[in-house]
Amino acid sequence: MSWWRKDKKPRRPRRESVERLEIPPDVWEKCEACGHTDLRDKFARNLNVCPACDYHRRIRAHEYVSILLDEGSSKEVDANLRSTDPLGFPEYPQRLKKASAASGSGDAMLAASGTLGDMPVNLGVMDFGFMGGSMGSVVGEKIARLGQRSLERKYPLVLVSASGGARMQEGVLSLMQMAKASALLSQLGERRIPYVSILTNPTMGGVSASFAMLGDAILAEPGAVIGFAGPRVIKQTMGQDLPEGFQAAEFLLDHGIVDDVVHRRDLKKTVGQLLRHMSGKPALTGWSAP
Amino acid sequence: MATTANTLEFERPLVELEKQIDELKKMAGDQQLTVSAEIAPLEQKLTELRTEIYRNLSPYQRVQVARSSKRPFTLDYIRLALADFIELHGDRSFRDDAAIIGGWARLDGETVMVIGHQRGRDAKENLHRNFGMPHPEGYRKALRLMKLAEKFHVPVLTFIDTQGAWAGLGAEERGQSEAIARNLYEMSRLDVPIIATVIGEGGSGGALALGVGDRVLMLENAVYSVITVEGCAIILWKDGKSPEMREKAAAALHITAQDLLELRTIDEIVPEPPGGAQADHEAAAKSLQQALLRNLDDLRHLKPDKLVRRRREKYLRIGQFSE
Numbered sequence: 001m002s003w004w005r006k007d008k009k010p011r012r013p014r015r016e017s018v019e020r021l022e023i024p025p026d027v028w029e030k031c032e033a034c035g036h037t038d039l040r041d042k043f044a045r046n047l048n049v050c051p052a053c054d055y056h057r058r059i060r061a062h063e064y065v066s067i068l069l070d071e072g073s074s075k076e077v078d079a080n081l082r083s084t085d086p087l088g089f090p091e092y093p094q095r096l097k098k099a100s101a102a103s104g105s106g107d108a109m110l111a112a113s114g115t116l117g118d119m120p121v122n123l124g125v126m127d128f129g130f131m132g133g134s135m136g137s138v139v140g141e142k143i144a145r146l147g148q149r150s151l152e153r154k155y156p157l158v159l160v161s162a163s164g165g166a167r168m169q170e171g172v173l174s175l176m177q178m179a180k181a182s183a184l185l186s187q188l189g190e191r192r193i194p195y196v197s198i199l200t201n202p203t204m205g206g207v208s209a210s211f212a213m214l215g216d217a218i219l220a221e222p223g224a225v226i227g228f229a230g231p232r233v234i235k236q237t238m239g240q241d242l243p244e245g246f247q248a249a250e251f252l253l254d255h256g257i258v259d260d261v262v263h264r265r266d267l268k269k270t271v272g273q274l275l276r277h278m279s280g281k282p283a284l285t286g287w288s289a290p
Numbered sequence: 291m292a293t294t295a296n297t298l299e300f301e302r303p304l305v306e307l308e309k310q311i312d313e314l315k316k317m318a319g320d321q322q323l324t325v326s327a328e329i330a331p332l333e334q335k336l337t338e339l340r341t342e343i344y345r346n347l348s349p350y351q352r353v354q355v356a357r358s359s360k361r362p363f364t365l366d367y368i369r370l371a372l373a374d375f376i377e378l379h380g381d382r383s384f385r386d387d388a389a390i391i392g393g394w395a396r397l398d399g400e401t402v403m404v405i406g407h408q409r410g411r412d413a414k415e416n417l418h419r420n421f422g423m424p425h426p427e428g429y430r431k432a433l434r435l436m437k438l439a440e441k442f443h444v445p446v447l448t449f450i451d452t453q454g455a456w457a458g459l460g461a462e463e464r465g466q467s468e469a470i471a472r473n474l475y476e477m478s479r480l481d482v483p484i485i486a487t488v489i490g491e492g493g494s495g496g497a498l499a500l501g502v503g504d505r506v507l508m509l510e511n512a513v514y515s516v517i518t519v520e521g522c523a524i525i526l527w528k529d530g531k532s533p534e535m536r537e538k539a540a541a542a543l544h545i546t547a548q549d550l551l552e553l554r555t556i557d558e559i560v561p562e563p564p565g566g567a568q569a570d571h572e573a574a575a576k577s578l579q580q581a582l583l584r585n586l587d588d589l590r591h592l593k594p595d596k597l598v599r600r601r602r603e604k605y606l607r608i609g610q611f612s613e
Binding site: 083087138166170171177178179183184185186206212228234237246247255257 | 455456457458459461462463464465466467468470471472474475476477478479494495498499501502514515516517522525526538542543544545549550553555601602605606608609610611612613
């Protein structure tokens with residue numbers, strides 16, 4: 001066990017058929033934060049958290065679904081909702097088309113139902129890859145319908161945010177989605193149905209200033225940038241440099257704005273534990289003291 | 291009335307005409323002549339021109355009108371349309387934010403809770419009011435007053451007049467997002483009538499945090515937007531300065547009262563006097579007072595649970611998408 005007496009690893013036998021093992025260059029990935037280079041597979045197995053510096057890389061909505069929901073339990077819902085162009089906004093239809101082609105998503109939120117630690121839940125995950133995770137009518141409607149499902153069956157709601165804010169291209173309709181989502185959540189609150197909000201990098205603007213900040217528990221991924229106004233705007237209005245780590249998840253924890261900062265690998269366990277507490281269910285280990 | 295220093299471009303012809311009339315009057319006074327025969331047609335022309343100009347304002351010109359410091363602000367409407375006002379201060383935990391004011395008042399004798407953004411008319415006042423851009427404690431004060439109104443079964447009137455919530459270090463540290471979100475949440479369940487009126491510029495989440503209501507009204511020349519016209523122009527065309535780009539952005543965003551009514555995001559447009567609310571504060575206040583009274587009469591008879599249910603249903607319907 002002693003670390004100084006390192007066990008000699010048995011050398012792998014050289015393969016005879018291949019003279020030299022060719023590693024294609026695209027299996028390597030580099031951490032955006034510390035520059036650590038590792039096999040893509042290793043990043044993936046570590047839930048895309050850098051093995052060297054713990055930087056939480058951005059992942060896609062469906063990946064959160066598989067992290068949070070029990071294997072084989074998840075089912076996407078309301079997958080056919082699509083944004084229209086209610087204002088005839090310049091370039092919006094083209095941008096939607098591009099976003100959809102590039103991300104393979106229908107819009108900036110994936111809605112699913114499934115179980116989390118054997119508990120039925122409704123889950124919505126924002127997809128930053130689709131127009132910066134911006135909230136327009138479709139995102140608002142998906143949240144409203146997830147919430148409605150939660151109201152009908154008394155199933156807890158979990159929302160994962162990753163967004164630059166409201167979607168400018170739908171104008172004031174986007175702004176009103178903030179009120180729409182909040183109106184639904186207030187119903188959930190009155191019926192005592194638990195809602196856990198998970199904030200990932202980034203959670204800003206109209207998303208931050210509505211459902212993201214209304215969780216019965218609010219969890220944030222390490223290092224996630226979370227705030228109302230963007231750092232560039234603040235720097236401009238203040239005319240001074242911003243302190244180190246400003247608007248990072250840890251900064252919000254210090255200022256009492258989030259309940260905890262949770263490593264991606266612990267998200268499911270933590271959410272499950274919280275939901276069990278809030279819905280009067282026994283712990284996974286049972287009622288009794290250890 | 292208008293000084294050349296902060297005259298809007300499209301008001302120039304009006305100012306010119308006013309100057310002419312003033313000179314005529316002065317001359318008449320000096321030389322003790324009767325010039326009413328000459329003045330009357332000029333004054334009529336002035337009225338017609340003003341009506342004409344204001345009827346055809348472009349979206350960006352409306353933004354300029356909405357932001358004008360000559361328009362009546364929340365305190366002006368309180369003074370002119372309400373009575374018996376007593377201001378209540380502070381969020382009870384951090385400080386008093388002068389960018390939002392509120393307190394008890396009377397609308398036609400009946401007690402209401404009035405809350406609104408407050409801008410300043412000059413530099414000194416704007417420093418105090420932070421240009422009507424609130425910090426979290428402003429929104430928390432507003433919520434405290436709304437809950438107080440609910441406790442005593444008193445309707446809530448809000449006046450919206452802000453470019454947006456303040457973007458600053460302290461605002462972020464104290465949870466600007468949470469403060470706004472909390473208001474949206476609580477306003478969607480408050481069991482007394484809420485009538486929100488956009489009186490000037492309704493800027494994004496900072497406006498909406500006072501803007502969830504059973505009825506949302508907009509003054510004729512008010513604007514309401516998810517992002518400032520300048521911000522939109524920068525994002526789209528990397529140019530937030532030139533008037534052409536601002537004009538394009540204002541048109542693209544659909545921010546006028548008429549636009550919002552068509553998008554079914556507001557309930558009613560409150561007419562302004564000719565030349566806009568800034569031309570005649572009393573007339574604007576009278577118009578608003580009537581609209582508030584009429585809407586309050588519609589809401590008064592509703593039972594609290596029905597009121598809240600209808601309010602929520604209204605917001606749950608907002609949005610356009612395909613399926």
